[in-house]
Amino acid sequence: MGAFAKVTPGLMEGFGKVSKVATASGRFTSAQKELIATAIAVAKGCDDCILYHVDGARRHGAEEADLIEALEIAVEMGGGPALMYAGKALEVFRGL
Template sequence: MGSETKDRLSAAKGRIGMFAKAAPAAMDGFARLSKAATSAGAFSSAQRELIATAIAVVKGCEDCILYHVDSARKHGAEESELVEALEIALEMGGGPALMYASKALEAYRDL
């Protein structure tokens, strides 16, 4: 199952790349925003990515979940930290967030 998750992440990144070629100015701005939003400050980059994951869970964005879980892992986030962020997402998003929270945990374990 891990390779399926990696394939879905790769496909999402491919779609982002395709859009970046079609709208380079917009994506340049978005890339700068994304870099600023995930750069360490009072929160570490891993913590910022976990916040983004929690928001993605509440919003129900599967590709966002994959992208931010992958980034959180790369920045050193532990599974236990993800679970804590997902608990907050569950509080804020209710039942639908539970379904996406389980997808986020599965993605963490698969990646």
């Protein structure tokens, strides 16, 4: 993403603003928001997103059982491909 960010500073600035609003304090805790993002990353099959959001979930206090529950929803929504990425997400969590 670094090379792309260098050639698209306006886009990255805009995306940063969206991210700041989406992750601001609200009804969901930071850990819950990271778990939601992890589930979406798993359903979409984004390896780098999984690494980033699993780390965020853990840093914000999510436990393995929380992650597993979020991954179950990801698999429900994403089917077989999400099942493969769910396993990767759990391995990342355990490796942190």
